[in-house]
Amino acid sequence: MAPWLQLLLLLGLLPGAAPAPNEPRAAGAQAWELESPELLEPARFALEMYNRGRAARTRAALRVVRGRVRRAGRGSLYSLKATLVEPPCNDPTVCQLRVSKKTLLCSFEVLDELGRHMLLRQDCGPVDTKITGAGIPRDAGIAQVRLPSGVSPDSSLFQLSPPDDKNETFSSFLPLLNKDPLPQDFSVKMVSIFKDFVTTYNRTYETTEEARWRMSVFANNMVRAQKIQALDRGTARYGVTKFSDLTEEEFRTIYLNPLLKEEPGKRMRLAQSIPDLPPPEWDWRSKGAVTKVKDQGMCGSCWAFSVTGNVEGQWFLKRGSLLSLSEQELLDCDKVDKACLGGLPSNAYSAIRTLGGLETEDDYSYHGHLQACSFSADKAKVYINDSVELSQNEQKLAAWLAKKGPISVAINAFGMQFYRHGISHPLRPLCSPWLIDHAVLLVGYGNRSATPFWAIKNSWGTDWGEEGYYYLHRGSGACGVNIMASSAVVD
Incomplete structure (x- = not known):
């Protein structure tokens, strides 16, 4: 293994390298007993997530005490109370200390949407602990x-x-x-x-x-x-954020978009490059082409926010009016993408054209979970004619942005869980361009103290980052920012 890879592994910064805090280890086999057969699959999934990364002899057993289910559109949210039993561990190759059998009381929330499970919450503690509030x-x-x-x-x-x-x-x-x-x-x-x-x-x-x-x-x-x-090689500062009490797995499952790296998506035609050199700096926020920062909530719908942000800018440049457009319409009515489980901008552009346009946020408000499609063509305020892929050359991207408007891009979200402010510039092995998992919107670029940056509109609310914005190093292909750039076309 290369020395720098060994270092990153020791630091626990490579994907999957760091174990969850307090992760107990004991011997045993998987098992469960259920009050209702409907709870079988979510319980199986919760146990699988709990035991992830453990050898067979270290896995816990689960017994559901009670459960309930709530329906939302085509999704179901299962809330489970269960006991986890971890049998004795006397093997010195597995356990640093001999431990007796341990019983934990756990709460799990498992979302089943479009046939795919997501673990939204996992809380475990000793059964015999006195609850005082x-x-x-x-x-x-x-x-x-x-x-x-x-x-x-x-x-x-x-x-x-x-x-x-x-x-x-x-x-x-x-x-x-x-x-x-x-x-x-x-x-x-x-x-x-x-x-x-x-x-x-x-x-x-x-x-x-x-x-x-x-x-x-x-x-x-x-x-x-x-x-x-x-x-970090930039000026970014990392620390306490609103996501600081989530495990890495929870954060990735709830807020990120695995489909961006798993599926290639529909190919779009390549846009013509802008022949002119880009100006030294540009910011569409100061020119009225960007709506306020939005919040996707506990839903992996970044793809929808990235696309609506791009269409909002395109419509403004062509029609002169800035409208806040509906992400919920895409969650509900784009039948190719997977709502809160992720999606691709290329599919979203196609869905907008197939549907006949986008309604505004006021007419089709955001709820952050999948619902039945209620799109009305009579209420559509914006349409698009086509969509295009953009160059992976960052100078050409800057020229296109300054001339044509904000750009939908996808990035590797490494470190963003703890990002506070400044220009982020992670080591390339930590923020690989081949592991992109979050869609965002380029709205500008410039330099701070001679450090070049992209100004990125995120969709995690204004109480994250720099009032909802993220700044990423420009010119080095940082975190794959140049890999999946695209835009709608409004004639």
């Missing part, structure tokens, strides 16, 4: 979490208010390999930091066990954000 207990210890040497809970990494760049200092990546234990007062400080996070982002947890689990996830995420920070 939904708040965070004073003595919520996290002694199992380790920070690298030189990393302090007082670091600006943990600040919730926008940090001051000149006061931010981060250790180099070498201390990140150290396994020093936590300082004695770390638990107290982390509880305080986590409580600030809970207050800032209005988090509520149903049980003490869930709160403890989320705080453990939060602390491990701060370590991961520190590692990402140390290896």
Whole structure:
């Protein structure tokens, strides 16, 4: 293995390299008992996700205590309460310490949409733990979490208010390999930091066990954000965000779009390049071609927001009016894409043409889950004539953007879970252009202190990033930003 790959593996930054916090290990086989046959598949899936990455002898067994299902369009949301049994582990090659059989009480939420399952929530805790309320207990210890040497809970990494760049200092990546234990007062400080996070982002947890689990996830995420920070070559700052209490798997499952890397999509004709050199900087926000930042919610619908943002800009440039268009129409009525489970811009353009246009946000509002299609051609306010692929040359992309309008692109979302501000420039092995999983909108470009950037409109609300925007290094093919660029055509 190449030395840099070994380093990234040790840092836990390669996909699948970092285990979930508090992941117990014990021997056993999969099993389940159910009150209703309808719960069989979601329970099987929840157990599979819980046991992911474990050897056969380390897998837990599951028994559903109770469950309920809610219907939404063509989807079903299963809420399961279950006990997980982890038999004794006495094998020194698997367990560092001998452990007795452990029983956990778990809550799972599994979404079944278009025949595909997604795990939206997993919370587990000891069955015999006394429940004292939904708040965070004073003595919520996290002694199992380790920070690298030189990393302090007082670091600006943990600040919730926008940090001051000149006061931010981060250790180099070498201390990140150290396994020093936590300082004695770390638990107290982390509880305080986590409580600030809970207050800032209005988090509520149903049980003490869930709160403890989320705080453990939060602390491990701060370590991961520190590692990402140390290896970033740009000016970006990573730390506490509204996604800091989600595991990497949860974040990817809920907010990202795996179809972008799994399916090639429909080929579009190649757009003619702009012969002129691009101006040194450009920003369509200041020229009235970009609507306000939207929020896709707990739904992998970024593809729809990327496309509507592009069509909004195209319509503005051709017709002179800026309309906020309906993403929900695409979720409900695009029968090729998969709503909250992901989609492709190329399919969405085709759906708009087939349907006969897009309604506005006011007429067809966003709900963030699949519903029955209620598109009305009489209410369509915008149409498109065609769609085109754009050059992968970033200078040509900049020229096209300045002349023609905002561009739909897809990127690898590495590090975005913890992005706060600045220009992101991850190492290429960490942010491979072949692993793109998030669709966004290029709205401009420029330079900050001689660092070239793309200005990117995201769809995670204004309480993420720089008021909803992401800034990515320009000119290096960072995170595959140039791989899947496209636009609608309005004549």
